[in-house]
Every structure is written in C-alpha cells, then in structure tokens.
Amino acid sequence: MPAMLLEAVGMVQSRLWMPPDGSLHGITLDRQMRWNLIAICICCCAAHVWLIAAMLRRRRAHTTRSTTFRWTLLSALCAMYLWIAITAQHLWASSRYAGPSLEAMQAEVVGEQFQWYFRYPGPDAAFGSTRPALANAAAGNPLGLDARDKRSTDDVVSSVLVLPAGREVDLRLRSLDVIHGLFIPGMRLKENTVPGLVLHIHFTPTTPGTYPILCSQVCGSGHARMQAVLSVVSPAEFEAWLATREHARTEPPAQ
Ligand SMILES: [Cu+2]
Numbered sequence: 001m002p003a004m005l006l007e008a009v010g011m012v013q014s015r016l017w018m019p020p021d022g023s024l025h026g027i028t029l030d031r032q033m034r035w036n037l038i039a040i041c042i043c044c045c046a047a048h049v050w051l052i053a054a055m056l057r058r059r060r061a062h063t064t065r066s067t068t069f070r071w072t073l074l075s076a077l078c079a080m081y082l083w084i085a086i087t088a089q090h091l092w093a094s095s096r097y098a099g100p101s102l103e104a105m106q107a108e109v110v111g112e113q114f115q116w117y118f119r120y121p122g123p124d125a126a127f128g129s130t131r132p133a134l135a136n137a138a139a140g141n142p143l144g145l146d147a148r149d150k151r152s153t154d155d156v157v158s159s160v161l162v163l164p165a166g167r168e169v170d171l172r173l174r175s176l177d178v179i180h181g182l183f184i185p186g187m188r189l190k191e192n193t194v195p196g197l198v199l200h201i202h203f204t205p206t207t208p209g210t211y212p213i214l215c216s217q218v219c220g221s222g223h224a225r226m227q228a229v230l231s232v233v234s235p236a237e238f239e240a241w242l243a244t245r246e247h248a249r250t251e252p253p254a255q
Pocket residue numbers: 111114179180181215216217218219223226
C-alpha cells in the first residue's frame with residue numbers, strides 16, 4: 001500500500017513539476033519529497049476538516065477526553081516533524097557533509113555573466129592556474145588559463161558538460177563575477193557559485209540523456225539566457241569525447 005501511494009504521488013509529481021530523475025541520490029530525494037508531500041496534504045486536509053467542524057459544532061465545555069485527544073494529536077505532529085527533519089538531515093549530510101570517493105571524476109563549473117563554462121583537468125589530473133587578467137573568451141581562453149603553468153596546458157574547457165553514466169563526479173564550483181546558482185533539475189542538484197570561493201558538490205549521474213543546466217540566482221539582465229546542457233553518455237563515449245578535446249588542446253593545428 002505505501003509503495004502504491006508513493007508511486008501515485010510520483011506520477012502526479014512528474015507530470016506537474018519534477019522532470020525525470022537521472023541521478024543516484026535523486027531516488028532517495030524524490031522518495032523523501034513524496035513522503036513530505038503526503039504528510040503535508042494529510043495535515044492540510046485534517047486541519048480544514050477540524051476547522052469546519054469546529055465552526056459548525058456548538059461550543060462545549062472542555063472534557064478530559066478532548067484534552068487527551070489534543071495532546072495525542074500534538075505529539076503525533078511533533079513526531080512527524082522530527083521524522084521529516086531527521087531523514088532530511090541524513091539525506092543532506094550524505095551528499096554535502098560526506099566527501100566524494102577517491103575514484104570520483106574531477107570537473108569544474110565556472111559561472112560568468114551570462115555563461116557556464118566547464119573544465120576538465122586533462123591527463124595530468126590537475127587543474128592548472130588561472131588569472132582573471134588573462135580571461136578572454138574571444139581569444140579562446142574564457143577562464144584565463146595561465147600557459148606558464150604546465151598543468152594548464154592539457155586542461156579542457158567546454159561550453160557543454162559531458163559526464164559518463166555510473167561514475168561519481170566531484171564538481172568544483174567557481175564564479176568569475178557575481179553569485180550564480182548551478183541548477184540541474186534532472187540531477188536534483190543545486191548549489192551556488194560564489195566569487196572568491198571554491199565550493200564542491202558530488203553526485204553520480206545514472207541515466208544517459210540530455211539535461212538542462214540553469215542559473216537559479218538572478219545574476220543580471222541576461223540571467224534568463226544563462227543556460228547550458230549536461231550530456232550524460234556511456235563511459236566509452238565519454239572517453240572518446242574527452243580524448244578528442246584533449247588532442248585538440250595539446251596538439252598544435254596542422255599546417
Ligand atoms: Cu547566473
């Protein structure tokens with residue numbers, strides 16, 4: 001019965017506002033959201049029934065029975081609130097307080113008015129230094145990669161975030177100007193990019209497909225067009241894509 005109820009709420013949820021989930025942690029998160037929604041709906045309906053009944057009934061003197069009923073109801077509400085808070089905290093902690101595994105893939109997301117850039121560390125597995133003074137999108141260096149740092153020479157910068165399905169990703173988030181909000185609804189992922197800070201968030205995409213990337217902070221006049229795409233592909237397709245980008249980065253163009 002609970003499974004059927006969850007499934008029914010899930011169908012309504014996906015039709016009304018939630019896109020299909022493509023991440024590992026999204027399964028637990030969606031279940032949590034559905035239980036919260038069910039609890040809130042029951043409370044809302046019960047409160048209205050109680051309110052209408054109280055208006056229609058004639059005022060009665062307090063009895064021991066009605067007082068016991070009220071305390072039972074209050075205790076049940078407190079227990080429900082605690083259950084929601086504890087399970088939500090557990091879910092939050094597993095994704096935000098616990099770090100990624102050592103095998104997690106590294107990638108960087110950089111927000112700039114009004115564009116998302118994505119960087120991969122290349123074969124050396126280390127992100128090279130950047131300098132804001134060198135940032136020049138027209139010259140093909142939007143993040144200001146410093147060529148004097150050897151670790152920068154193989155870094156791959158892309159305007160599309162391509163990730164392999166089934167592998168955990170450790171995203172490091174930066175901003176070049178104002179606060180932006182990385183929001184990938186299909187991955188149940190939302191985190192700000194803050195100037196001067198490097199924030200981390202980790203997750204595992206599971207379902208191949210294309211997912212919109214949005215900005216959830218009103219970051220300026222072009223905020224609405226600050227969109228990009230996450231493409232989740234098979235590990236083999238990802239390796240092939242990255243190898244092509246790395247080759248183009250490290251090999252000088254043929255004369
Ligand atoms: Cu933005």
